[in-house]
Amino acid sequence: MFDLIIRNITNRKVRSALTICGIALGIFAVIVMGAMSENFHQTFERSMSVTSDKIRVFAESGVFGGGLTDDKVSDVLRVAGVKDAYGLLMTTFDEDKMGMTGKQILGVPPEKSSVALNPVELKAGRFLNPGDSYSVVVGNNIKREYELEMGSKFEIHDKYFTVVGILDYTGSIFDNAVIIPLETAQDLYSVGNSVSYIFAVPDERVDAEMLSKRIELSVKGTSTLSPGELEVQARQSFMIFSVITISSGLLAAIIGGLCVMNTMLMSVAERTREFGILKAIGAETRDILLLTLGEASFMGLLGGILGIIVGVGAVQIMNAWLETTRIVLFLITPRLLVISMLFALLIGALSGLYPAYRASKMSPMEALKHA
Structure with missing residues (x-):
């Protein structure tokens, strides 16, 4: 099965490469925006630790x-x-x-x-x-x-x-x-x-x-912020910042997922005869479903790896450039890398569901008519 997935992807090199790059671009955006959010989160947590046991008193x-x-x-x-x-x-x-x-x-x-x-x-x-x-x-x-x-x-x-x-x-x-x-x-x-x-x-x-x-x-003439109130306000601000930054990256990744869906729909349409032959020689609906879904997921995996490599590299370059101003805006964490990879796989799998369903429901007789 895996050999067949690789062969089908490499048979359409340009289209597959463009699809993988589309996913990579989305994951690149997730990495960059996520790294900014992770850095803000670390700064927030460490700054909060200094005032976690103190009540802030300010003018009314x-x-x-x-x-x-x-x-x-x-x-x-x-x-x-x-x-x-x-x-x-x-x-x-x-x-x-x-x-x-x-x-x-x-x-x-x-x-x-x-x-x-x-x-x-x-x-x-x-x-x-x-x-x-x-x-x-x-x-x-x-x-x-x-x-x-x-x-x-x-x-x-x-x-x-x-x-x-x-x-x-x-x-x-x-x-x-x-x-x-x-x-x-x-x-x-x-x-x-x-x-x-x-x-x-x-x-x-x-x-x-x-x-x-x-x-x-x-x-x-005074008002106060207790440690609990200060933490709630700070976390609300952090959540708003995180939603804005992460949403930008997710949007780009979803667009990449649409590229995968488009590619797989075209692939299914072009391989109607192939699916008919496979069913005629005994392939089950599940086999066709897994084959098509596997191709979409594998392209998502490759796009995720490429996006992470490029994203991490870009973040390191930007941090090195910002080092001259003593400003650090990005932080790569293991959590961010794992989430980005899982998201790439999820986007690939979800984008391949509908094309895989269409391929698996083909009638062998109808498919062989395209021979």
Whole structure:
């Protein structure tokens, strides 16, 4: 059976090659879009781990930060069940680079820097210490881009800071973070005693969801996001992003599947006499069905392999090119490769169902009339 499948595919080399390329193009799109989604998912998961045990407190005017002052930290600390609280000032280091791939200045109270960044680990040096003014801890990408080492001087807003710590690679927004003392950041950006957010750490036996509501009721002019609420909002955003990216790839793959169906329908029409002879010499309906379905599935398999090879290669080239900007947009995972291959086989098999059904239902006498 397998030899017959190979022979039938190779007998129509150009048509088969074009069909395989159609599937490959679709799987290529799945790989590229899927790799973008996988990278976003990894960044999301690792970034969430830093705030998974903290309640985010922000001004009632909006969740995007600002409108809070250091005074509110004391108010939050007085709420029953709050173990610790600290303010954080967040702003962009590069005005032309925004969002998750842009560099972020994080102004953190020096005595809280290890708590604020937990569980991010240090690759070298230390976190900020009380008394630090012009010391800086940098993310892994910042270290690489500016070729920084321990003790290097790093210019921020016309001021020179000494590198005292380098964060280990996390695959999250903290790879592009520049952490400086909160008061220094407030002076550099002339924001007085303003902070972007306040993070509240619950006592071990306190329910974070209940404490979040208690803070809102107790501290005037604030709203909160509990760890659970933050995760739900972030996952919704991630799902929307994933649906958009993956759908684009799936659409291309489905178009490739239509190419397979078209090819197989043409093949069935051209091989009417062949199917008639096979049935006349004893081939069963199941044999014809498996033969035709096998051809479609095998072309799907070849298209999947080709699409994965080209897709992985393209992703590696794009990541290498983006490396110059210290931006990583794509991540190839074993899960993505397995799903892409299974999808290629599924597309091939489903596209071959109708042609296989038509071939299997041919009457031997009707088929032999085409001789």
